Amino acid sequence: MQLVKTQRDALLRPLQIVSGIVERRHTLPILANILIRKNGQRVSFLSTDIEVQISTLADIGTGDETFATTVAARKLLDILRALPESADVVLSMANKKMTVQSGKSRFSLQTLAAEEFPTVAQPDAYSATLELSQKALKHLFSMVHFSMAQQDIRYYLNGLLLVVEGKQVIAVATDGHRLAYCSVATEQEFARQEVIIPRKTIIELQRLLDDSEDLVKIDLAPNQVRFTFGGIELISKLVEGKFPDFQRVIPSGYTKSFVIGRETWLHALQRVAILTSDKFKGVRFILSDGSVKISSTNADQEEAQDEIEITYDQGPLDIGFNVSYLLDVLNNLKTENVEVSVGDANSSALIRVPENNDFKYVVMPMRI
Numbered sequence: 001m002q003l004v005k006t007q008r009d010a011l012l013r014p015l016q017i018v019s020g021i022v023e024r025r026h027t028l029p030i031l032a033n034i035l036i037r038k039n040g041q042r043v044s045f046l047s048t049d050i051e052v053q054i055s056t057l058a059d060i061g062t063g064d065e066t067f068a069t070t071v072a073a074r075k076l077l078d079i080l081r082a083l084p085e086s087a088d089v090v091l092s093m094a095n096k097k098m099t100v101q102s103g104k105s106r107f108s109l110q111t112l113a114a115e116e117f118p119t120v121a122q123p124d125a126y127s128a129t130l131e132l133s134q135k136a137l138k139h140l141f142s143m144v145h146f147s148m149a150q151q152d153i154r155y156y157l158n159g160l161l162l163v164v165e166g167k168q169v170i171a172v173a174t175d176g177h178r179l180a181y182c183s184v185a186t187e188q189e190f191a192r193q194e195v196i197i198p199r200k201t202i203i204e205l206q207r208l209l210d211d212s213e214d215l216v217k218i219d220l221a222p223n224q225v226r227f228t229f230g231g232i233e234l235i236s237k238l239v240e241g242k243f244p245d246f247q248r249v250i251p252s253g254y255t256k257s258f259v260i261g262r263e264t265w266l267h268a269l270q271r272v273a274i275l276t277s278d279k280f281k282g283v284r285f286i287l288s289d290g291s292v293k294i295s296s297t298n299a300d301q302e303e304a305q306d307e308i309e310i311t312y313d314q315g316p317l318d319i320g321f322n323v324s325y326l327l328d329v330l331n332n333l334k335t336e337n338v339e340v341s342v343g344d345a346n347s348s349a350l351i352r353v354p355e356n357n358d359f360k361y362v363v364m365p366m367r368i
Contacts, residue, residue: 001063001065001067001092001093001094002062002063002090002091002092003036003038003061003062003092003093003098004038004060004061004062004089004090004091005060005062005088005089006058007086007087007088007089008080008084008085008086008088008089008102009085010058010060011058011060011089011091012080012081013058014043014045014056015034015045015073015076015077015080016077017054017056017208017232018034018045018046018047018055018056018073019034019047019073019074020054020204020207020208021047021048021049021054021200022034022047022049022073022074023049024074026049028050029112030116030117030118031048031050031118032072032073032074033070033071033073033111033112034046034047034071034073034076035047035068035069035070035114035117035119036068036070036071037067037068038061038065038067038068039066040063040064040065041059041061042057042058042059042061043057043058043059043060043061044056045057045058046117046119047073048117048118048120049200050118050120051200051236051237052120052198052200052201052204052234052236052237053119053234053235054208054233054234054235055232055233056231056232056233067093069093069111069112069113069114070111070112070113070116070117071109071110071111071112072109072110075109076098076109079100079107080100083102083105084102084103087102087103088102089101089102090102093111096110096111097109097110097111098111120224120235122224122226122235123221123222123223123224126219126220126221126226127220127221127222128164128190128191128193128219128220129217129218129219129220130164130169130188130190130217130218130220131186131188131215131216131217132186132215132216132218133212133213133214133215134209134210134211134212134213134214134215134229135210135211135212135213136184137205137209137216137218138205138209138210138211139184140169140182140183140184141171141202141205141206141209142206142332143171143182143333143359144160144171144172144173144180144181145160145173145202145206146173146180146329146332147174147175147179147180147328147361148160148174148175148202149175149176149199150175150199152175154176155239156196156239156240156241156242156243157174157175158198159173159197159198159199159201159202159239160172160196160199161173161194161195161243162194162195162225163193164186164190164193164220165190165192165193166189166192167186167187167188167189167190168183168184168185168186169183169184169185169186170183172243172246174246177325177364178322178329178361178362178363178364179246179249179361179362180329180359180360180361180362181246181359181360181361181362182358182359182360183358183359184358195220195225195238196238196239196241196243197225197236197238197239198236198237198238198239201225201234201236204234205227208229208234209229210230214229214230216228222238223237223238224237224238225238249348249362250350250360250362251341251343251347251350251362254341254342254343254347254350255314256287256312256314256315256342256343257314257339257340257341257342258287258292258310258311258312258339258340259310259311259337259338259339259340260310260338260340261308261337262330262333262335262336262338264308265326265330265338266327266330266331268306268308269294269323269326271304271306272294272295272304272305272306272323273296273323273324273327274304275297275298275303277298277299280298281322281323281324282320282323282366282368283295283296283320283321283322283326283368284296284318284319284320284368285317285318285319285320285321286316286317287312287315287318287319287342288312290310290312290313291307291308291309291310291312292307292308292310292312293306293307294306294308296323317342317344317345318345319342319344319345319365320345320365320366320368321349321365322366325363326363329351329361329363333353335353335354335356337353337354338351338352338353338354339351339352345365347365348362348363348364348365349362349365350362351363
């Protein structure tokens with residue numbers, strides 16, 4: 001039975017959308033497959049790793065039959081990528097095997113029954129629904145994602161806190177050493193609600209979202225979130241746990257602050273970071289009237305030093321930071337200048353965009 005007859009790219013695109021979360025090795029072998037459902041010309045593609053589920057539709061089916069099967073995601077993807085760009089492709093089923101045919105190329109793949117494929121159960125109702133443009137949501141995630149923890153035993157840090165309150169949507173991420181905060185305004189108004197979205201879901205959404213004004217519908221439930229946009233539906237379980245009180249972490253009342261060119265600071269840090277070691281990424285900042293000196297040393301007693309002129313006259317300060325945390329934020333910001341506020345050598349630094357309260361980045365000091 002013929003399932004699909006179309007050009008390579010028309011089949012490749014939906015496969016690329018859903019295959020990002022597919023893991024090659026899983027305790028359930030069927031999760032290395034994608035579920036393909038054909039209902040006349042409408043063909044749906046669905047993948048899951050039990051925690052996250054992605055699906056999308058394409059009008060590339062042939063005939064009026066209804067049929068479903070599952071096939072190895074990576075193998076099908078690799079075959080399609082290896083075919084010529086403008087090639088016509090036919091997918092057909094016979095004797096529980098899927099045949100991929102294009103020109104004189106022919107591939108026969110094993111399938112597993114669609115009935116055995118585990119899909120994520122959805123709640124009867126969602127407690128809140130909001131809409132943001134793809135551009136706004138992608139911006140929100142891109143400004144904080146780098147601060148998420150990786151494989152921390154405090155599992156609630158291995159994700160991103162999404163808060164809806166009033167006419168604001170706030171994203172916060174922290175790994176215990178630094179914290180990033182970003183907010184965007186919405187037309188709608190909400191009672192306060194917080195959810196922790198897993199790291200894998202955030203990374204996948206960043207891959208799928210574009211910079212358009214097209215809307216993303218976000219449905220929140222106590223243990224699940226659903227994103228619907230551009231013919232894609234992504235459902236994710238939420239991380240259980242209590243996220244740290246980020247408002248208490250963000251310092252206020254600092255009297256020492258200065259504005260510095262983002263690229264100037266970034267390039268100086270990149271130079272000084274060359275002589276840090278893999279294990280110790282500390283750099284020193286010595287603030288004095290009119291300048292900031294940045295330096296690093298390593299176990300071989302090598303030293304790097306750079307100096308940047310700034311408008312500053314609030315007293316000397318000698319403080320250390322992990323250079324990787326500073327490079328992360330400067331690489332993700334797109335502004336011309338950043339504002340840095342500091343307390344003393346034992347207090348966290350606050351990095352913001354001048355005259356903009358939508359973004360805040362807190363980084364803890366290091367002993368050097």
